Amino acid sequence: MPVTAVTTDADALTMTLVGEFPSPVERLWRAFTDPRQLERFWGPPGYPSTFERFDFEPGGFAHYTMTSPQGETFRGRWEFVAIHPETGFEVLDAFADESWQPAEGMPVSRMRFEFEATASGSRFTSTTQFSSLEGLEQTLAMGAVEGSTLALNQLDIVLQDLRAYAEGKGTRTEILTDQHVRITRLINGPRELVWRAYTEPELMKQWLLGPDGWRMTVCEIDPTVGGRYRYAWAPEEGTEGEPFGFDGETLLVEPARRTVTTERMTGTDFASTTNDLTLYEEDGATLVTTLIEYPDKEVRDMVLATGMTDGMETSYARLERVLAPLV
Structure with a gap:
């Protein structure tokens, strides 16, 4: 499976995921910055995403909806904070309400996506920084480690020609x-x-x-x-x-x-x-x-x-x- 490690640090208030892929870093970058490709893996199996907005620029927003097998919908939003072409970008990540504002009572975190070339292809690292231990624990209790792992393990299909x-x-x-x-x-x-x-x-x-x-x-x-x-x-x-x-x-x-x-x-x-x-x-x-x-x-x-x-x-x-x- 592509995901090689998921670690949490209660002192630093972070969750870090690392994945290794046999594809060039340029191809990995495109998968994360094209909403039609993101939809194929951003969400664990059974909860695919539909990106309704994707303004890939500092200050821009991405809005997406995950739909469960029973038809339940879960909204999320990114606010793009910084973009470093083909090496990384940062977002403020939040659950969203029906008007795409951060959902009340849910944690808002800062996510850093990093892409680097390796001898065998490329490496993806995401680091999620929480503002409080409560926010980290709440996210972990919702199955973030398992869900993120299952979601990113779908990426190997996306990176290859079908x-x-x-x-x-x-x-x-x-x-x-x-x-x-x-x-x-x-x-x-x-x-x-x-x-x-x-x-x-x-x-x-x-x-x-x-x-x-x-x-x-x-x-x-x-x-x-x-x-x-x-x-x-x-x-x-x-x-x-x-x-x-x-x-x-x-x-x-x-x-x-x-x-x-x-x-x-x-x-x-x-x-x-x-x-x-x-x-x-x-x-x-x-x-x-x-x-x-x-x-x-x-x-x-x-x-x-x-x-x-x-x-x-x-x-x-x-x-x-x-x-x-x-x-």
Whole structure:
């Protein structure tokens, strides 16, 4: 993982994070100063940011909103204090209210972002200076160390060309925490078309079949917040296996970009998961990322042991074949 250290100093009232990356320092700088790139990693998995304002100059402001899988929003703001091209910048960092003013009762800190070249690429260091021990402790209690680490560990994807990062590598599963797993797959095709494949039953029934020899018998989708869905599969004649299905509720929809649903195996009392699907397009290809939140480590390991990744890869390969004539 890119983040190599996170330390806190109660005497100095600081929290410091260090990350090492195999990319040139110029590329690292662009990732932090382009709001569209910042949106891909500024926020832990499941809480992506949308930057609505980014005035990158001393005295300017950046406004961003993080949106949880349940649709909750958390606002933040930066006031740019100093900028040193390609070596660093400093901001006053604060939680924000609806008018983008510092939220009452929340700490305001000074963050220093530093970028330096190394023999193997570049190093990023952020140092957050608090005005009081209370502010430091309040921020740590909100999970700042864990959240910052998970957020910055997404940066390696951003720094690479999307095709170089994912093309030809199939479906990849990464365990992020005891409860969270991230699954990625590059699909050759535009984001709008991939979104249709996830929301139009006639398209979905052509690719979301899992292993060969199975057919989709039920595909009911209501892709609106609060809407329900239901999928079911059965083996073809001569294929072993028992019919099964999943159902759930749509929690969040950002058309052609993100959808969050619950998922439960139909007819069982198994605990449900939360599936956070995001689509990112670059150079005519779309990175499909699914962040799955399990109730606990035991359920996570049980599901992964079923060979889920292999089944998803078969479906994704079929999806590319289905989309090819439409691209």
